[in-house]
Amino acid sequence: MTLNAPITDTPPAAEVERPTAQAISNFYEGMRPFWHPVLREADLSERKIVRVELLGVGIALARLNGEVRALRDLCRHFQAQLSLGEIIDLDGKDLVMCPYHGWSYGGDGQCERIPQLVAGRKIPPSAKVDSYRVTTRYGLIWVCLAEQPHFDIPDYPEWLDNSYRTVTMVEDEVTRTSSTRMIMGTLDDTHFPWVHEGILGTRDDPSPPEHKVWREGQYLVLQYEAEQPPNIATTDMSADGAAAQEKVKLVYTDYVGMPNVIRLVKDSVAGRYVVWLATCPNAYNRTTNFWAFSRNYDMQPDRDHAYEEFSAHVRSQDRPILESQRPWLIPPFWSQVELPLGPADKPLMEFQKWLEELGIVTQI
Template identity: 30%
Template sequence: MLKNFWYAIAFAHEVEHRPSKVTCLGQDFVIWRRRNGTVACLSDLCVHRGGALSMGTLVEDRVTCPYHGWEYEADGSCVRIPANPPGRGIPKKARVDSYPVVEKYGMVWAFLGDLPEERRPPIPHVAEHGDPSFRPVYWQTVLEANYERAMENVVDAAHTPFVHGSFLGDPDKPEIPDYEVTQDEWHAEADIRLHPPVSKGLWGMLAPKRLDHVVVTNGWYLPNVVKLHVRLPFGDLILYDHNIPLSQNRTLVKLVGYRNFFPGRWADGNALKRIRRIFEQDRKVVEAQRPELLPYDLAAELHLRSDALQIAYRRRRQELAEQGWFLDDGDVVVGDVPRREATVIPSPARRDNPELARAWVHKTRGDDHEPARSAE
């Protein structure tokens, strides 16, 4: 799993003026919408006795621990300890990790890492969002598989005739012509020609009985977003999958689908039905894949020219692993009780404020004295 990226952790329309728990990279976070409309994101862990802040309430714009009533601002600082008598100060260590948040493209994005702003990778660009000719629908599900397996499945065009035969692909024409990958530091995509089956139902009313081929654009955006753009005879269907790693072997998929045909709300149900059908066909295969985690060694699995997008992704993740952007033992804290472990993603405040860098003292594996640190 990769740190130091923007992660879409929630649909923006679901975030309200109340605490809510979200999970990403094995860590729990509490998010809430403040009265000015912006969203706050903290580690879901009161520094006092480990209460879950997401179970608390809001006092104005501050989240309150349900256990002892400690109140935290959006920057992670504790500003009230009810048990303290009047005049007693609040310890500097009374704070939790706070993470930068941006609301964009219908999603709430949190930066999970400690890089300074000028070094952070970009949020993937979604050109269709806000375009009045496109109508979005939102859907989510939990996949019992690693998020990278889920990502590779979407950009893998060669599986379409077999997993989605008679719906998206033609099993009698499974060939994938060679294609060119366009890539930059954080993104790659390719236009791929596929042979579709005959369209049925609502879509079949507008489509010709038989198309020789359609061009789809498959792409990935680091760290966890994949795009599928299908050019139909009557319009465009564009799906963005945000594959949120709940843990190494569990993924929350939040999908936004855009279409510029049948733009009315009346067609949303049909669009969601087709999205669910596609995804459920994929689920059976992806959840059964072995090994569960993507190998680091490119030679560990056999690759073909039709796997060019996946190969590009694996090479780039290998580079990032060498740069220290993968979660490692330094991001796992261990308590005094054996085998009690948790992921803790360092926040920018640890780097920005040296005086408070040791305010959150966690025990790391094999060391009872040093706090958890992120890789540079």
Template identity: 30%
Template sequence: MSAAHEVRPYRDAFAPYWHPVAYSHELRDAPLPARLLETDLVLWRTGSGVAASQRYCAHRGADLCSGSITPEGLRCAFHGWTYGESGRCVRIPSQPQTPIPERARLATFHAAERHGLVWVCLSPEPAAPLPEWPELADTTTVATVPLPRLDWDIAAGRMVEIVLDVAHLSFVHEGTFGNPDQPEVPPYDVEKRSDGLSARIVYPALAPGVGGAPPRVDRTTLTYDVTFPFAARLSFKPTLFYPHTVYAVASPWSEEKMQCFYFASYHPRIRNFADLFVKSESAILEQDRRIAEGQRPRAHPLDFAGEVLVKADRLPIEYRRALTALRSGRPVDGPPLE
């Protein structure tokens, strides 16, 4: 790899991107702790939206998550120092007549709310926009249901790779929807874009039997759509049931640990979908977690030197190539390094 394409530190490479740090429903009237790329944050609601700043007070290092929200801003529980949305201290109760020091301010970060998530970008200028999932805006024809956050001891890229891996379905997910009798992965194409990847594959999933009947093979169309660096949308179109879509957005705590925000969209006419989804998908993801946390290294590999890859791995391969390009400052849709 040339000097121009040296691998950048993990935080430097991914700090310019938007990452989710909380579900919108978690952020209410009190400050909320969050963590992103080894940075401790406090989230809070303002009159104009959401704010994200350093977690600890500039005065004496108190945890601002123990504070409160006032009309002026975020108030520290230790001495009442209050910070406005810009991070600047606007009130010091112990000396109200004295000018506030210029250094009395918090580091603040870009924050936004979309798709039921609170997103943060740690860099002054985001390198890319938030993922575009326009179908979620129509709340009259689409309902959503989230899972509890997934805290896994693996890299965010490892999480996305297992979501994109068709070949594991028949083995890891036996007993849920995987079909152990039909493990072959037919050839498929991957569309490469500057902001992501797409692929479509038909999988012979096993649908549960009804009334004591054995499971039935349901040829399900799986449509994968990735937005770099760590957001995956997977649409399921079975022949026996209504379609639905899952969204998995991995948020890096560090290079070897992530939390994933995982939710589904579905048509409201599907009765009991929310309860069934939470129960079934939790079981499926637990199967994935056991495999993923056992992989080594936990950090996302930058090449394929320690692995033997085959054509069935094409989507995870293209995804890893793209993230390697991001780490080395190359165009993600350019030719791979030799």
């Protein structure tokens, strides 16, 4: 059977391959009033323009007079991409110049130079492109498409804490899933024995932990105790005899910065290991992921590569599963497309419930 073959045994209202145009529109609208990471700061060099995509919108990023700016990547003139242009200097002010006819825009999106304009005629106020709220944090550039963000950018306290060693992981390709599916998959702990057997769990003991789930400001918080095989995410493997342990007891505390960031905190005898994921919803079925991993043990820099390889391996196990899920957008409870079961799936059910309240889980 091919990947696109129809599935006949589906619940009512299920649309397994592609959500409706209305559902996609509702997802984009629901996700607009939040900060989304779109690019690493290091990837936006001076005098360069970089195109990114957020919720189906093309955005041109540039540093203008030292400040990161975000403009709609379409010239007001004839809709050419501004990101194909260049940054020019006009009387000491940096502008983004369209490559087609030279129309040039300031950081607020207002056109300030039209080479073809006849003498004595002013640039019309309508010669303007959309500009978006933009800021930088945790080595990333964040954009909000709405005038006012619903929540602040979620906290990552270990990022600037010198008592932690932090490594980042760059994914060269987008993941073929929605950002909400990506967060849900990272929050889901009952898949550990099946997808990550021998690393995060074992199929000999697949019983779910006793979850505590609550809301705390803009965060959905999950806490539980678990036992896992010894590995660098639970154990200081540089210590003598560390690998000889059969199981390691630890406490998970997961913080979902609604709706697109998750921070998993694992406390064990070795110390604290943190998995941080910020997702960029390029489109309803394409997500760019920004990962970071912090630890306060095994602090030697030459050990970083081991943690990078471990994280990449775990990610490679998750990716094909997440990309296989349909529909791409999380369906609402009433549709009965999916069948979450309590109490094992309580964290996922609470996450989905909050998404619905935020208007992000919509009709399929």
